[in-house]
Amino acid sequence: xxxxxxLDQLRVLVTIADVGSFSAAGRKxxxxxxxxSQTISTLEDIxxxxxxxxxGYRPILTDTGRVLVEQARLVLASAARFEGVAKGVxxxxxxxxxxxxxxxxxxxxxxxxxxxxxxxxxxxxVSFSTEGLGGSLRRLRNDSTAIGICxxxxxxxxxxxxxxxxxxxxxxxxxxxxxxARLGRxxxxxxxxxxxxxxxxxxxxxxxxNFGLASVRxxxxxxxxRRLDFLLxxxxxxxxxxxxxxTLIRDGRLVPLCIENDPTPEEGLTIYAAHTRNRPLGQAGxxxxxxxxxxx
Amino acid sequence: xxxxxxLDQLRVLVTIADVGSFSAAGRKxxxxxxxxSQTISTLEDIxxxxxxxxxGYRPILTDTGRVLVEQARLVLASAARFEGVAKGVxxxxxxxxxxxxxxxxxxxxxxxxxxxxxxxxxxxxVSFSTEGLGGSLRRLRNDSTAIGICxxxxxxxxxxxxxxxxxxxxxxxxxxxxxxARLGRxxxxxxxxxxxxxxxxxxxxxxxxNFGLASVRxxxxxxxxRRLDFLLxxxxxxxxxxxxxxTLIRDGRLVPLCIENDPTPEEGLTIYAAHTRNRPLGQAGxxxxxxxxxxx
DNA sequence: CAAATCCATCACAAATACCGATATTCTCTA
DNA sequence: TAGAGAATATCGGTATTTGTGATGGATTTG
Numbered sequence: 001x002x003x004x005x006x007l008d009q010l011r012v013l014v015t016i017a018d019v020g021s022f023s024a025a026g027r028k029x030x031x032x033x034x035x036x037s038q039t040i041s042t043l044e045d046i047x048x049x050x051x052x053x054x055x056g057y058r059p060i061l062t063d064t065g066r067v068l069v070e071q072a073r074l075v076l077a078s079a080a081r082f083e084g085v086a087k088g089v090x091x092x093x094x095x096x097x098x099x100x101x102x103x104x105x106x107x108x109x110x111x112x113x114x115x116x117x118x119x120x121x122x123x124x125x126v127s128f129s130t131e132g133l134g135g136s137l138r139r140l141r142n143d144s145t146a147i148g149i150c151x152x153x154x155x156x157x158x159x160x161x162x163x164x165x166x167x168x169x170x171x172x173x174x175x176x177x178x179x180x181a182r183l184g185r186x187x188x189x190x191x192x193x194x195x196x197x198x199x200x201x202x203x204x205x206x207x208x209x210n211f212g213l214a215s216v217r218x219x220x221x222x223x224x225x226r227r228l229d230f231l232l233x234x235x236x237x238x239x240x241x242x243x244x245x246x247t248l249i250r251d252g253r254l255v256p257l258c259i260e261n262d263p264t265p266e267e268g269l270t271i272y273a274a275h276t277r278n279r280p281l282g283q284a285g286x287x288x289x290x291x292x293x294x295x296x
Numbered sequence: 297x298x299x300x301x302x303l304d305q306l307r308v309l310v311t312i313a314d315v316g317s318f319s320a321a322g323r324k325x326x327x328x329x330x331x332x333s334q335t336i337s338t339l340e341d342i343x344x345x346x347x348x349x350x351x352g353y354r355p356i357l358t359d360t361g362r363v364l365v366e367q368a369r370l371v372l373a374s375a376a377r378f379e380g381v382a383k384g385v386x387x388x389x390x391x392x393x394x395x396x397x398x399x400x401x402x403x404x405x406x407x408x409x410x411x412x413x414x415x416x417x418x419x420x421x422v423s424f425s426t427e428g429l430g431g432s433l434r435r436l437r438n439d440s441t442a443i444g445i446c447x448x449x450x451x452x453x454x455x456x457x458x459x460x461x462x463x464x465x466x467x468x469x470x471x472x473x474x475x476x477a478r479l480g481r482x483x484x485x486x487x488x489x490x491x492x493x494x495x496x497x498x499x500x501x502x503x504x505x506n507f508g509l510a511s512v513r514x515x516x517x518x519x520x521x522r523r524l525d526f527l528l529x530x531x532x533x534x535x536x537x538x539x540x541x542x543t544l545i546r547d548g549r550l551v552p553l554c555i556e557n558d559p560t561p562e563e564g565l566t567i568y569a570a571h572t573r574n575r576p577l578g579q580a581g582x583x584x585x586x587x588x589x590x591x592x
Numbered sequence: 593c594a595a596a597t598c599c600a601t602c603a604c605a606a607a608t609a610c611c612g613a614t615a616t617t618c619t620c621t622a
Numbered sequence: 623t624a625g626a627g628a629a630t631a632t633c634g635g636t637a638t639t640t641g642t643g644a645t646g647g648a649t650t651t652g
Contacts, residue, residue: 078370
């Protein structure tokens with residue numbers, strides 16, 4: 001036998017635990033008492049454990065029974081989730097919502113929307129991917145994500161529908177021990193050139209998305225956190241989103257770097273919520289998009 | 297009908313997903329192909345969704361099907377835990393192991409023993425309680441805990457058998473505003489289940505990384521840093537390496553969460569592992585005690 | 593002490609799940 | 623391009639599972 005455990009057995013078990021007796025459980029479940037009794041009996045039999053102490057007037061849960069009731073609740077909750085997802089699909093929801101977020105995008109502004117989302121669609125499986133610059137766009141075109149929260153440089157591509165959400169200001173920074181930190185004036189192209197620039201790049205297509213390159217020597221990183229390690233270690237300079245470095249600057253662990261004729265827009269880079277034109281958002285995706293636009 | 301979803305249907309579904317065809321699933325499950333076909337047919341019918349695309353030679357999972365297969369795996373895993381607990385009991389194990397730890401108890405070396413415990417008894421539900429100084433002792437005398445890890449001042453009472461030990465660590469954490477942060481005792485699976493767990497997963501094969509899943513609801517992340525953002529935002533709980541969260545904990549931006557296999561006390565005096573004389577330890581409890589004494 | 597409630601057991605009936613055969617569609621190879 | 627092999631849906635018959643209803647023993651309640 002593959003496995004003879006039945007959800008029905010578990011439903012009966014927890015119902016008994018809830019209402020306190022076999023008979024009452026029978027009434028609640030619309031079955032005769034003997035059916036309940038037999039169901040529990042076969043459950044005990046197959047699992048080889050004793051769930052109830054039958055010596056008294058009404059059966060009481062054994063220690064084992066108590067624990068297994070809790071386990072059963074988990075199984076049933078899980079099963080309910082299965083049915084919940086199915087129901088969502090039946091009512092027009094997408095089966096899951098995949099969200100891709102580029103690494104430079106701050107999470108904070110999205111958390112409220114997302115917790116509202118999980119309230120509005122409690123059974124919707126949500127997944128996130130953050131996998132390097134350009135990852136969101138690639139996944140959008142892949143159809144492996146429904147929504148991308150990303151930069152779109154130099155411009156919004158034709159096949160993408162995008163809504164601007166917010167801007168992140170970028171700040172060039174360097175560790176205090178680095179030569180550029182002691183410059184004492186705005187850095188020119190000449191100043192920057194000899195030093196290593198720590199750039200984020202698309203892991204799949206390292207040649208793309210290299211905006212704001214100023215140095216000749218650069219090291220590529222896919223992971224923002226790892227780049228930060230190297231930055232703090234005085235390995236080179238780079239631009240970082242302001243929200244990630246402001247406390248580090250305040251603590252003196254990083255020094256802001258002023259660049260002459262910096263091509264990076266003063267008001268910051270625009271973060272878009274995007275989806276592909278040819279695959280419209282599902283109900284939940286649309287909801288999230290609307291909510292984001294309303295909030296931001 | 298109370299609920300007509302069947303574990304058998306789910307077993308059939310995931311088997312098909314694994315082996316790739318109805319016929320092969322039938323062979324694997326020892327059933328005729330038509331039985332498989334009918335099972336899936338009724339499952340689709342009852343849930344009101346289309347799981348397979350039947351136009352081709354062999355049915356292929358729809359998007360909905362793919363998601364529901366993952367959900368089904370979770371349900372089956374949960375069911376397997378149920379049966380695992382039952383099996384443990386059948387083989388003489390205690391149905392659960394309750395461990396009480398006093399709040400002042402430091403905690404370094406417990407984690408190795410406990411992860412060894414969860415390896416030796418993978419389905420044993422373990423719960424921790426921490427509820428004030430003297431709580432362990434009270435629970436021991438209550439018979440509501442099997443083992444107490446506690447201070448015993450001024451001396452070991454007569455009714456208690458106690459062995460002096462030392463310390464441990466690994467970190468489940470949650471933001472201060474999260475409900476789990478206000479639990480006030482060790483979290484059991486039942487406590488965790490309703491809350492979102494923030495899990496790291498393989499972006500290529502999101503189904504693979506389901507180790508350590510305790511909640512039924514979880515959001516997947518590829519990126520550790522982004523997960524941390526959501527964690528700090530109070531979105532859910534997760535386990536984090538201690539070196540990454542210790543400063544956050546110090547800042548009060550995170551709260552450590554004591555759960556089943558991850559106890560997290562701090563510094564203290566002489567710590568004993570204790571149990572009452574008149575209720576000898578079960579198999580797993582004895583195992584844990586021996587392991588602790590061997591290591592410390 | 594009587595009435596009511598609860599549970600286990602048993603035989604029978606109903607539901608349901610499986611099997612085997614068949615028709616059809618698709619893939620792969622000669 | 624034809625033919626063999628394999629996959630699936632459908633259908634009727636059978637077998638197994640599951641629920642019913644009645645009965646008897648035990649406990650609580652008033």
